[in-house]
Amino acid sequence: MEFGFNNLARIILELNAYFKKSITNINNDKNELLKILGFIENISNEISNFKKIVKHLRVLGISTKIEIARLGTDDKGFSALVQNVDRLSEIIEQKAGNISQQANYLISEISRTNLDLDNLFIEQDRLSKNVLDSAAVSLEEFKNQYNKNKNFIEGTFENTKSITSNIGDVVVAIQFHDITRQQIEHINEAFNHLLEEIKLEDEDTKLNETIYDICEIQAEQLNHTADKFGEAVQDIIEKLNLIAKDFDSIFIDSEKLYINSHSNGKTQLESVCSKLMGISEALGKNVQIEEHLNKSINTAVDIVEELARYVQEIENIGDEIEIIALNAIVKAAHVGNEGSALGILAESIQKLSIEAKEQTGSITTKLENVNAIAQGLRLSLNNSSIKDELISEKELKVITDKILKNESEAKRQFLSLNNDISAISKGISYFSSKINIHNKFLEIIYNIVSDINSILINIHPQIKPRTKREFNDVLYKKYTMKSEREIHEKVINRKSISKEENKNTNLEFGDNIELF
Amino acid sequence: MQNESFIKGLPPNSNNYYSVILNIINKLKFINNDTEKVFLEIGNNL
Numbered sequence: 001m002e003f004g005f006n007n008l009a010r011i012i013l014e015l016n017a018y019f020k021k022s023i024t025n026i027n028n029d030k031n032e033l034l035k036i037l038g039f040i041e042n043i044s045n046e047i048s049n050f051k052k053i054v055k056h057l058r059v060l061g062i063s064t065k066i067e068i069a070r071l072g073t074d075d076k077g078f079s080a081l082v083q084n085v086d087r088l089s090e091i092i093e094q095k096a097g098n099i100s101q102q103a104n105y106l107i108s109e110i111s112r113t114n115l116d117l118d119n120l121f122i123e124q125d126r127l128s129k130n131v132l133d134s135a136a137v138s139l140e141e142f143k144n145q146y147n148k149n150k151n152f153i154e155g156t157f158e159n160t161k162s163i164t165s166n167i168g169d170v171v172v173a174i175q176f177h178d179i180t181r182q183q184i185e186h187i188n189e190a191f192n193h194l195l196e197e198i199k200l201e202d203e204d205t206k207l208n209e210t211i212y213d214i215c216e217i218q219a220e221q222l223n224h225t226a227d228k229f230g231e232a233v234q235d236i237i238e239k240l241n242l243i244a245k246d247f248d249s250i251f252i253d254s255e256k257l258y259i260n261s262h263s264n265g266k267t268q269l270e271s272v273c274s275k276l277m278g279i280s281e282a283l284g285k286n287v288q289i290e291e292h293l294n295k296s297i298n299t300a301v302d303i304v305e306e307l308a309r310y311v312q313e314i315e316n317i318g319d320e321i322e323i324i325a326l327n328a329i330v331k332a333a334h335v336g337n338e339g340s341a342l343g344i345l346a347e348s349i350q351k352l353s354i355e356a357k358e359q360t361g362s363i364t365t366k367l368e369n370v371n372a373i374a375q376g377l378r379l380s381l382n383n384s385s386i387k388d389e390l391i392s393e394k395e396l397k398v399i400t401d402k403i404l405k406n407e408s409e410a411k412r413q414f415l416s417l418n419n420d421i422s423a424i425s426k427g428i429s430y431f432s433s434k435i436n437i438h439n440k441f442l443e444i445i446y447n448i449v450s451d452i453n454s455i456l457i458n459i460h461p462q463i464k465p466r467t468k469r470e471f472n473d474v475l476y477k478k479y480t481m482k483s484e485r486e487i488h489e490k491v492i493n494r495k496s497i498s499k500e501e502n503k504n505t506n507l508e509f510g511d512n513i514e515l516f
Numbered sequence: 517m518q519n520e521s522f523i524k525g526l527p528p529n530s531n532n533y534y535s536v537i538l539n540i541i542n543k544l545k546f547i548n549n550d551t552e553k554v555f556l557e558i559g560n561n562l
Contacts (some may be wrong), residue, residue, distance in 0.1 A: 177555035181548050188544045191537050198534050229551070306534055324554060437554045444547050448540050 019128040050096040063084040135275035176232040233438040241430035247425035325350035
């Protein structure tokens, strides 16, 4: 159990640390993406400069064609310049269009990823601050409750000790019936002996004395047996009630235990698990967003590479035109004054080529910056990947499922145990309330004692006091129990019934005493 | 019952004592069996 707690606490700590780190990462990623966005927006703006260049190139191309026609020259150097200007215009227009389209796509992709990051930030901040912290608190509460319950159960174990001891007492009291039976057997033997005496003895006085002495002792033995028997049964009833009470207190304690470990209908462990399951879902979402971010970054890198290629193509054509334009300037100089206009046009075309190259240089620098940021993001994403460093959503689910299964089994066993305890307690109480057969037993014993007392009262006036005659002590040797001998001695040492005692005894017999 | 008739006033003589004591012995035999029953019942229920 301790291991489970520590494991769960460790997972919660790790998740918390992960989410806190993730929040910082999200902020960094967001800043980097915003930088990329800035660069791409700049590139998108700079595309309009290409449009201007294209416009100027086309005008210059038309002017060059007009001038060639005016001069009526078919010099291939000038024609090549016009053709290349047309080609450059088309390529710049086409590539700039591509760049613009891709840049816009990248802007929308990055904006979407940024929105995802914003949502992820809010979710992870919530998880870190609320869910995980409260899961840790719930776990701590459960741990405390578990320790309390452990002490509680140890206390309950004390109750079970008391139950064991009381059951032991009941078993001892039950064995008491052997003693009772033995005593009654001895009393029976004494009366059988008396029957023999009655058969054999001729002399009335002597016989009366024997009957009196034996009856007096046996009445005392029977009273003692009845008392002890009554006490034993009473003891059994009391002990059974104590056992029922102990079971009741276990039931009440375990009820408390059940209530204490629940809040809002859930156990603390269930509450920890439901929080962990929320986290497990969040982890799944996190992985999705992470994958999406990765995809966006890869897309950015791919697009940047593509843009760089377009830019390079523009740059290459620019270089080519620059050389052709230079060639045209030289040729225009050879033509003399007539070709001065063509020279000016070729120079303008050369300047525009240089301008286009400068423009591509500026975009290339920005693209290099974007590429560096994207590569950095890719690296940081790979390093902080959730899959590598943390428990997975699936593993977390396995753990929570296992905990919930154990919890539910414990709950089932607990309820079943409580039902059993309650049934035992009720059963014992019912049974002890039904123990009354001993009353019938005691009633018969007291009835026999009453018969014996009737004989005693009847004989008493006809015999001498015990101090003035010999006592028939034949029974003494037959006793096997100390209590029997003590009662016997008590009776023979007793003086004959005094007048006062006689009066009390008479009262006990009610109407019957009138006869004697 | 012989015992009851004795208690209610038969003259005191040995024959009457004999029958009363015989009656007592029968009762003792009866309850000795019952003692065992009482405790066996408790034991079984436990």
